[in-house]
Amino acid sequence: xxxxxxxxKYFALLLIVLISIWAVIFYFAMIDEVYDSLDDGLENQKELxxxxxxxxxxxxxxxxxxxxxxxxxxxxxxxxxxxxDSYRDxxxxxxxxDEYEPIRLLEGAFEQDGKSYRIKLITSMxxxxxxxxxxFTYLVGLYLALVLSIVVLNNLxxxxxxxxxxxxxxxxxGFRIEKDEPIKQxxxxxxxxxxxxxxxxxxxxxxxxxxIAQKQFIENAAxxxxxxxxxxxxxxxxxxxxxxxxxxxxxxVGGVLDNLTLLTRLNKSLLLLSKIDNRQYxxxxxxxxxxLIDNVAADFLDFATHKNxxxxxxxxxxxxxxxxxxxAIIMITNLIKNxxxxxxxxxxxxxxxxxxxxxxxxxxxxxxxxxxxxxTRFKKVSADSRSTGLGLAxxxxxxxxxxxxxKYSFAQQHIFTVIFNTKG
Amino acid sequence: xxxxxxxDEPQMMENMxxxxxxxxxxxxxxxxxxxANKKIGVYDYDCILLDITxxxxxxxxxxxxxxxxxxxxxxxxxxxxxxxxxxxxxxxxGADDYMPKPFHMAELRARVNAVVRRxxxxxxxxxEIGNVTIDPESRSVxxxxxxxxxxxxxxxxxxxxIANKTRLVTKTALAEHVWGDHIDQTDSFDFIYSQIxxxxxxxxxxxxxxxxxxxxxxxxxxLVK
Numbered sequence: 001x002x003x004x005x006x007x008x009k010y011f012a013l014l015l016i017v018l019i020s021i022w023a024v025i026f027y028f029a030m031i032d033e034v035y036d037s038l039d040d041g042l043e044n045q046k047e048l049x050x051x052x053x054x055x056x057x058x059x060x061x062x063x064x065x066x067x068x069x070x071x072x073x074x075x076x077x078x079x080x081x082x083x084x085d086s087y088r089d090x091x092x093x094x095x096x097x098d099e100y101e102p103i104r105l106l107e108g109a110f111e112q113d114g115k116s117y118r119i120k121l122i123t124s125m126x127x128x129x130x131x132x133x134x135x136f137t138y139l140v141g142l143y144l145a146l147v148l149s150i151v152v153l154n155n156l157x158x159x160x161x162x163x164x165x166x167x168x169x170x171x172x173x174g175f176r177i178e179k180d181e182p183i184k185q186x187x188x189x190x191x192x193x194x195x196x197x198x199x200x201x202x203x204x205x206x207x208x209x210x211x212i213a214q215k216q217f218i219e220n221a222a223x224x225x226x227x228x229x230x231x232x233x234x235x236x237x238x239x240x241x242x243x244x245x246x247x248x249x250x251x252x253v254g255g256v257l258d259n260l261t262l263l264t265r266l267n268k269s270l271l272l273l274s275k276i277d278n279r280q281y282x283x284x285x286x287x288x289x290x291x292l293i294d295n296v297a298a299d300f301l302d303f304a305t306h307k308n309x310x311x312x313x314x315x316x317x318x319x320x321x322x323x324x325x326x327x328a329i330i331m332i333t334n335l336i337k338n339x340x341x342x343x344x345x346x347x348x349x350x351x352x353x354x355x356x357x358x359x360x361x362x363x364x365x366x367x368x369x370x371x372x373x374x375x376t377r378f379k380k381v382s383a384d385s386r387s388t389g390l391g392l393a394x395x396x397x398x399x400x401x402x403x404x405x406x407k408y409s410f411a412q413q414h415i416f417t418v419i420f421n422t423k424g
Numbered sequence: 425x426x427x428x429x430x431x432d433e434p435q436m437m438e439n440m441x442x443x444x445x446x447x448x449x450x451x452x453x454x455x456x457x458x459x460a461n462k463k464i465g466v467y468d469y470d471c472i473l474l475d476i477t478x479x480x481x482x483x484x485x486x487x488x489x490x491x492x493x494x495x496x497x498x499x500x501x502x503x504x505x506x507x508x509x510x511x512x513x514x515x516x517x518g519a520d521d522y523m524p525k526p527f528h529m530a531e532l533r534a535r536v537n538a539v540v541r542r543x544x545x546x547x548x549x550x551x552e553i554g555n556v557t558i559d560p561e562s563r564s565v566x567x568x569x570x571x572x573x574x575x576x577x578x579x580x581x582x583x584x585x586i587a588n589k590t591r592l593v594t595k596t597a598l599a600e601h602v603w604g605d606h607i608d609q610t611d612s613f614d615f616i617y618s619q620i621x622x623x624x625x626x627x628x629x630x631x632x633x634x635x636x637x638x639x640x641x642x643x644x645x646x647l648v649k
Contacts, residue, residue: 226504227433230526234439237529240592240642241446247640254594254642261596264526299604302577306615 003162004154011150015143023139027132034125035104039087042106042121045070046085049119050110060117065092070121075109084108092122101125164188168200175204177211178277219274222267229267233260269390273377276327276397287328289319290353296332297351304340310348311336317355321420323402331398334391335360335416342414350413356420361413368410375406425540426450428469430460430486431502432478436525440473443529444536446591457481464490464497470540471498473532474519476510484510487517498539502527528597534587553586554633554648567630577602578623581616585636585646594643620644 049070053059062068085108091100106121164185171183182205185197236257240250297311304311321328339349339362347363375396378389399406405419427449431437434455441451452467454460457480464472464486472490476483487499500521501514511522520539523531541549541560551558557566563579565572574582580602585593599616624636633649 223504226525227436231433231435231439233526234436234443234529237592237594237597238439238442240594241443241529243592250592250640250642254640257594257596257642302603302619303615306618 004158007158008147008151008154012147015146019139019143019146023135027135031131035087038104038123038125039106042087042104042123043085046106046108046119046121049121053110053112053117057112060112065122069123070119073118073120075116075118089125094124161190164190164193164197168193168197172200177204177207182208215274215277218270219278222270222274225267226264226271229260229264233257233264236260266390269394272330273390273394273397276394276401284322284324286320286322287325289321289328289332289358290315292325292328293332293336293351293353293358296329296336299333300336300340304349307340307343308346309340309343311340311351312348313351313353315353317353319353319355319358319420321402321404323404327398327401331395331418332358334395335418338391338395339414339416358418360416363412364414366412369408369414371408374408425471425544426452426467426469427536428460428463428467428472428497429453430455430473430478430483431475432456433475439529440532443533447533447537449536457483457486460486461489464495465493468495469497470543471500471520471536473536474499474501476501476503476505476514484513484517487514487519491518496543498543500535500539528594528600530584530588530591530593530597531601533591534584534601537587551583551586553589556586556627556632556634558583558586567627567632570630572626572630574623574626577619578626581619581623585644586634589634589646589648592639592643592645598644 049059049072053072060072060074063071063073065071085106088105088107089102090105092103093099094101102125103122104125107118108121109116109118111117168183168185171185175183183200185201187194188197236253239245240253240257245253293313297313300311336349336351339360342364343349343362344364350359350361352359352361375392377393396406398404399418403421405417405421407417407419409415409417425448427444429437429440429444429451431440431453432455437453437455441453444451449470452463452469454463457478460478461481474483474486483501483503487501490497490499499519500523501510501519502523502525503510503514504525514522520542521535523535538560541551551560555568557569558564559566560583565574565579565582581598584598584601595616602616602619620636620638627635635647635649637645637647639645
């Protein structure tokens with residue numbers, strides 16, 4: 001849930017509670033005020049009538065409500081405290097509405113010429129249920145208006161206020177440590193955002209620096225390892241050439257040589273990866289993948305034949321792409337090599353070339369490989385000590401460098417697809 | 425035949441010196457730019473092995489000096505940086521070959537032999553060993569004056585084995601030379617065995633006086649009977 005909606009949600013919930021409480025209080029306060037006002041009116045009227053009765057005793061005959069809104073009745077005796085006014089609510093039939101409606105009634109008493117009279121005054125009153133209904137409607141309206149204005153406010157004002165934040169998030173989302181410069185944001189008027197931007201800038205700068213340092217370290221390490229490796233291998237080769245060793249010793253030295261050779265390959269692959277990452281391959285040209293694949297397939301003919309495999313190359317279209325030729329060769333070589341290495345003996349390796357993609361299929365173990373780890377460095381499928389586990393990682397690094405897509409899928413066969421972007 | 429090795433890493437130089445001396449070359453060495461510069465000014469060499477990165481200068485400068493002196497010593501650039509840029513620069517400056525480090529001793533011998541032979545005999549000299557004659561120009565092979573047809577790989581194997589005759593050539597060195605660098609990560613080099621087998625058969629069918637012997641699963645050796 002977005003931050004904006006999140007706050008809106010809480011506002012909306014809070015408003016429901018606030019407005020409900022406010023509605024109850026407001027209702028009682030209002031009703032109280034209405035009674036107060038009605039009662040004042042009734043009392044005033046009562047006094048007017050009592051005054052009028054003194055002048056015009058005929059009025060004492062008004063014993064029914066009829067057209068008047070009061071009645072006067074003669075009573076024999078009224079207790080002393082009965083002279084106090086009392087108010088109450090009651091119902092009365094209303095002709096116009098054809099139903100009983102609530103009214104406010106004042107009951108009082110007075111003396112005229114030594115006789116006691118009881119006086120009742122009425123006035124029509126607001127209908128309570130109507131009142132609540134109205135109040136409810138208006139409050140719902142108010143509530144909706146408030147929520148709406150919060151949403152509008154959020155979307156217009158807050159969105160503007162939070163703009164630097166969202167732009168930072170966008171940049172962070174797209175940040176690739178191997179490609180991008182540290183994230184730099186324009187200064188904003190808000191301190192917290194400035195602080196955040198500075199922290200992010202420092203963080204990305206640091207990560208980038210250590211990433212570069214790490215890459216540099218790998219390259220330097222690989223580079224420094226080359227010479228001692230070469231010396232060791234050459235010394236053993238010289239030793240073997242001297243023909244002074246027994247058969248068993250020769251085999252032992254051969255074993256050491258094999259391992260040193262593997263180490264050299266590993267080292268070379270690491271150097272290659274660093275070079276690709278460090279963008280040291282600049283020369284680009286239109287690479288003719290049809291010709292390239294034919295050549296690579298021919299190079300691997302002996303190896304494939306040894307494993308009793310056939311490599312079939314089907315060119316359905318001309319595939320061309322602008323990139324470094326050496327890297328194109330390495331990428332395709334590693335994929336084909338991979339197919340032969342892990343392919344099932346006696347089965348075919350099928351290479352299809354379309355206009356915008358190259359598909360390499362091989363049979364092998366009858367279950368899909370783990371896509372997540374497939375292109376990771378040093379990921380070995382088999383415990384084969386001869387494999388460096390870098391072949392596919394190198395292909396992937398090359399593909400990434402030139403915005404090619406390298407995909408893996410499984411449909412009885414293991415399928416690797418290189419997709420060229422149509423920019424050509 | 426005189427060879428000059430210009431290399432600043434002493435053990436590396438010692439390995440190269442040993443292997444070339446075994447091939448009956450006269451080997452001189454220089455471990456820095458100034459020594460090397462003096463030597464190339466005074467003497468002529470059949471082949472100079474030139475390391476590009478020297479403690480007191482760039483090997484490519486030495487190559488320039490050499491050409492300015494009007495000398496045509498054969499030059500093989502040896503570089504720890506396997507960069508296309510250096511390779512192109514070096515070859516444009518007139519180097520005969522470019523060898524990235526690390527390399528196999530067998531590869532070094534083969535390349536030095538090739539450069540020396542090309543320069544000494546203008547590349548027209550046939551290679552003769554036993555009753556086998558190879559013409560590197562046309563890549564043709566004659567045994568007892570009769571032509572034997574080899575496929576590309578078989579020819580490359582034979583040529584490499586002859587360049588390293590009587591020396592043990594490891595399977596790795598052979599595979600990398602014949603099948604190229606890109607083949608390197610294959611699980612084993614057993615597949616070269618079938619090529620060797622075919623080549624052996626062709627040699628023995630033509631009654632060649634050379635044979636390729638397998639050595640304890642480590643490599644192969646070409647022997648003259």
